[in-house]
Amino acid sequence: ENLRGELLELWEGKRFPTKSIVMVTHNIEEAVLLADRILVLGSNPGRIHAEIVNPLARPRERRTPRFDELVDRLYGIMTGRPELADGGAPTRPLRGTPGDTPLPHATVDGLSGLTELLHNRSGGSADLADLAEILSLEVDDLLPLVDALVLLGFAALDEDNLHLTPPGDVFAGANIQDSKRIFARAALERAPLVRTIASALRGCADGNLPSGFFEDILRRSFGEEAVATQLHVAINWGRYAELYAFDASRNVIIREDQAISLLEEEEEREVGRGSLRIYLGAASGAGKTFAMLREGQARRAQGEDVVIAAVDARGRPHTLEAIDGLERVPPLVVAADGGPGEEIDVPAVLARRPQTALVDDLEHSWVSGGTTRFRYQDVETIRVAGINVITTLDVQSAGTVRDLIAEVVEAPVETAVPESVLASADEIQLVDISPVALRKRLRHGNIYPAAQIEPELRATFDMARLAALREIALQFVSARVHPEPPAGGPAQDVLVAVSALASGEHLIGRGSRLARRAGGSCTVLAVTPPGTDADTDPRLRRLRDLAALTGARFLVRAGDDPSRTIEEVARELVVRHLVVGMTAAPGWAGRFRRETLVGRLLRALPDLDLHILAPSNPAIPASAGVADGAAGADGVAPETGPSAVPAARGTLRVYLGYARGCGATTAMLDEAHRRASRGADVVVAAVETHGQPAVERDLEGLEVLVTSPSAGVGTVLDTDAVLARRPQVVCVDDLTGLTASGEQRLAAVRRLVAAGLAVIGTAHAADPSAPTGA
Structure with a gap:
C-alpha cells in the first residue's frame, strides 16, 4: 500500500521524467485504482481480450x-460472463x-453460504460492497462467488x-x-466443463476416466496453473452434485448414476421443440387447473424455471393458493369483440424464456376485429x-x-382443439373425478x-350427462395408450364417405377413431355433383x-354416381x-326399382369392412347411466335418493392405479387432508410408505392408528381398533393386503362400510396379489 502511494505521488507530481509505466497485476x-488504460490479456500470452480507457478521475476512491x-x-x-441487458439471470442453458x-x-x-445469506436478507438481494464488508472480503475476492x-x-447482478x-x-x-x-441440473446446463466430464464418463464402458484426459482438453485454452484450478473447481462441483466421484489416489474421475438420468432428461429437452403435457378433464371443476399448478410448484421446488403464462382461477380458493409463489408473466390486455380480456403475451413469454x-x-379462443385467435396457436409458438x-x-x-360430445350435451360444439395438436402432446393425463363428487363440489360453491x-x-x-362425459374422457385417454396396431398386423386405413348435404360430423369422428x-x-x-366449386362451397x-x-385427409371428387x-x-x-351413413329407407316402390347406395357398395367392395352408421341421434347413450348396484363407477354411492342406500351404511371410494408407484397413495392422503381441513374426523388406518419421503411427508398432520409396537405405524389394519375409534373417514391403503388378524383388507373394509364409516382406499390394476373378484 505504501509503495502504491509513493508511485502515485511520483507519477501525478511528474517528479521524474518517465513517460509511461507498464504494470502487470492480477x-x-x-488496476482500476492506478491505470489510465487497462489491457485485459487472455490465458495465452500475447492475446488481448479487451482494451479499456479508465474514465475515473483522480484521485480515485474505492467503494x-x-x-x-x-x-x-x-x-x-x-x-x-455474459452481459445481461435487463440485469436478469440467464434463463436458458449457456452452451459453450x-x-x-x-x-x-x-x-x-x-x-451455498452466499445464497443462504441472500435468502435470509429482505428481498433476497444485497449491495456487493455491503456483502464484502459483512464477509470481511475485498470486492474482487467476493466476485468469484x-x-x-x-x-x-442462481443470482443476477444489476x-x-x-x-x-x-x-x-429455491436452492x-x-x-x-x-x-x-x-445444483446438478444447473451445473450440467450452464457449466460446460462439468457437462463435458459427465458426458465423457457416460460414454465410457466402465465409467472411469483419468483426470489427465481432461487436463489435456483444458491445456488448449489455459495455462498449467489455470488448468489445475479449473479441474479442481469442476471436481468440487460434480462431487457435491453426485454427478461423479474422484479417487485422488489414482487421479481417476468415476461416474455416478444420477449423471446418466439427468443427461437423458437434458437431451429430451434439446430436441428443439418444447414438450406438451395436457391435463384432461370431463367437465369444468374436475381439478385440471389445480393439477397443472401443483405440478408447476413441484417442478419449481426441484429447481426448474417455471412461469404462469395464462391461468383463470375463477375465484376458487384452492386454485388461488396453488398460484402463490409461482412467477406470472403479465398477461396482454386485448380489445376482444366481447370486451377487454387477458390473453397470453407471447412475445413476453419468449423473451422471458x-x-x-x-x-x-x-x-380458449377470442375474436378481435372479426378474426378468431386460438390459444393452442399460442402454445405452438411457445413450443x-x-x-x-x-x-x-x-x-x-x-x-x-x-360428434360424441354433441350427442351428450345436445348442442353443437363451437370450439375444438385439432387432432394435430393433441397428437403432438407428449402426455395426456386424465384428472378423474366421479359424477357424485363433482356435483358435490358444485353444491359446495367450489365451481360456480x-x-x-x-x-x-x-x-x-x-348425473347421466356427467357419466357420459367421463366415459368419453376415459375412452379418449385409453385409445392413446397403445395407438399402434396389434403385433404382427398391418396398419388399416379408413375411408369416410360423406355428402355435402348432410352434417357428416359423426361419420368423420367415428372414422378417425377407427383409424387410430x-x-x-x-x-x-366428399362426392359432389359435377360443376361444384370445391373452394367456395x-x-x-x-x-x-x-x-x-x-x-x-380431405378429398373432393365430382361424379354423377356416388x-x-x-x-x-x-x-x-x-x-x-x-364408413358411410345410412340413407333414408326408400318407399315400397323404390325398393323394387333400384338398389340402395349401401347395397351397391356391399356388392362392389366385398373385401372391405363396411361400417354403416345411423343418422346422428342427440339422445344420451344408454351407457351413460350410473353403474348398477349400490356403488357408482368410483365406488361412491350414486345420488339416487335416500331410499337407495340405507342411512346407516358408509361409503367406499377407491383410488385405482395402473401399477404401484403411480401415485394412488398420495391421492388418497391428499383427499384425507382436504376432508380434515373441512372439519371431518379422519384417521389413517393402514398405509404403505415403502420408505418414500414424499409419502411420509404427506402423513404429517394426519392421525395414524398405531397397531402395535412390533408391527410399526399404520402398516397393518386393525379393524377392531378402527371400529372402537369410530372416525368419520378411514384411509386404508392397498386393499389387497391383510389385516392384523390375517383377514383380507377388502373384506375388512366392507365391514367398516357396513358399520357406517366412510372409507378411502387404494388398489392397483396390475397387482398380482389381488384376490379373485377384487
Whole structure:
C-alpha cells in the first residue's frame, strides 16, 4: 500500500521524467485504482481480450458505484460472463466449451453460504460492497462467488446489486438432497466443463476416466496453473452434485448414476421443440387447473424455471393458493369483440424464456376485429421456441370426439382443439373425478357462484350427462395408450364417405377413431355433383374443417354416381375400412326399382369392412347411466335418493392405479387432508410408505392408528381398533393386503362400510396379489 502511494505521488507530481509505466497485476481493484488504460490479456500470452480507457478521475476512491461497476465489468470480461441487458439471470442453458466459459474459482460451500445469506436478507438481494464488508472480503475476492451464482442462474447482478433468481431462492431453501439435484441440473446446463466430464464418463464402458484426459482438453485454452484450478473447481462441483466421484489416489474421475438420468432428461429437452403435457378433464371443476399448478410448484421446488403464462382461477380458493409463489408473466390486455380480456403475451413469454410455461384452457379462443385467435396457436409458438408447456383441456373440446360430445350435451360444439395438436402432446393425463363428487363440489360453491348452481345441476352437471362425459374422457385417454396396431398386423386405413348435404360430423369422428385404433390413416371423401366449386362451397369448407380437427385427409371428387366414385377412391387408396351413413329407407316402390347406395357398395367392395352408421341421434347413450348396484363407477354411492342406500351404511371410494408407484397413495392422503381441513374426523388406518419421503411427508398432520409396537405405524389394519375409534373417514391403503388378524383388507373394509364409516382406499390394476373378484 505504501509503495502504491509513493508511485502515485511520483507519477501525478511528474517528479521524474518517465513517460509511461507498464504494470502487470492480477488484482482488478489495483488496476482500476492506478491505470489510465487497462489491457485485459487472455490465458495465452500475447492475446488481448479487451482494451479499456479508465474514465475515473483522480484521485480515485474505492467503494464508489462507478469504481465497483468498472471492477465488475473487467471481471466479466476476464471470465467470459455474459452481459445481461435487463440485469436478469440467464434463463436458458449457456452452451459453450470449457475454454470459452471458464468456471469461477468458487467452492460449493462458498456459493451455498452466499445464497443462504441472500435468502435470509429482505428481498433476497444485497449491495456487493455491503456483502464484502459483512464477509470481511475485498470486492474482487467476493466476485468469484458472485460470478459462480450468476453462471449457474442462481443470482443476477444489476449494476452493483446482487439478487437471487427464483431457482436460486429455491436452492437456498431446499433440503440437502433436493439442493444437490438442483445444483446438478444447473451445473450440467450452464457449466460446460462439468457437462463435458459427465458426458465423457457416460460414454465410457466402465465409467472411469483419468483426470489427465481432461487436463489435456483444458491445456488448449489455459495455462498449467489455470488448468489445475479449473479441474479442481469442476471436481468440487460434480462431487457435491453426485454427478461423479474422484479417487485422488489414482487421479481417476468415476461416474455416478444420477449423471446418466439427468443427461437423458437434458437431451429430451434439446430436441428443439418444447414438450406438451395436457391435463384432461370431463367437465369444468374436475381439478385440471389445480393439477397443472401443483405440478408447476413441484417442478419449481426441484429447481426448474417455471412461469404462469395464462391461468383463470375463477375465484376458487384452492386454485388461488396453488398460484402463490409461482412467477406470472403479465398477461396482454386485448380489445376482444366481447370486451377487454387477458390473453397470453407471447412475445413476453419468449423473451422471458423459462424452461416450462403453464397455460390454462388450451381450447380458449377470442375474436378481435372479426378474426378468431386460438390459444393452442399460442402454445405452438411457445413450443417452437423450445419451451415446455403444461396445459389443461376439457374433453368436450377435443376434436376427435366432437360428434360424441354433441350427442351428450345436445348442442353443437363451437370450439375444438385439432387432432394435430393433441397428437403432438407428449402426455395426456386424465384428472378423474366421479359424477357424485363433482356435483358435490358444485353444491359446495367450489365451481360456480351460487346463482349458477341449480341451473348447472340440471344442465351440464346432470348425473347421466356427467357419466357420459367421463366415459368419453376415459375412452379418449385409453385409445392413446397403445395407438399402434396389434403385433404382427398391418396398419388399416379408413375411408369416410360423406355428402355435402348432410352434417357428416359423426361419420368423420367415428372414422378417425377407427383409424387410430387400427394404426392407419383416415381420409374423408366428399362426392359432389359435377360443376361444384370445391373452394367456395361453404358446406365443403365446413367438412374440410371437421376433417382437419380430427387429423384426417380431405378429398373432393365430382361424379354423377356416388357409389362408383366411392369404390374408385377406396381401390385407389387401398383402404381396409369404409364408413358411410345410412340413407333414408326408400318407399315400397323404390325398393323394387333400384338398389340402395349401401347395397351397391356391399356388392362392389366385398373385401372391405363396411361400417354403416345411423343418422346422428342427440339422445344420451344408454351407457351413460350410473353403474348398477349400490356403488357408482368410483365406488361412491350414486345420488339416487335416500331410499337407495340405507342411512346407516358408509361409503367406499377407491383410488385405482395402473401399477404401484403411480401415485394412488398420495391421492388418497391428499383427499384425507382436504376432508380434515373441512372439519371431518379422519384417521389413517393402514398405509404403505415403502420408505418414500414424499409419502411420509404427506402423513404429517394426519392421525395414524398405531397397531402395535412390533408391527410399526399404520402398516397393518386393525379393524377392531378402527371400529372402537369410530372416525368419520378411514384411509386404508392397498386393499389387497391383510389385516392384523390375517383377514383380507377388502373384506375388512366392507365391514367398516357396513358399520357406517366412510372409507378411502387404494388398489392397483396390475397387482398380482389381488384376490379373485377384487
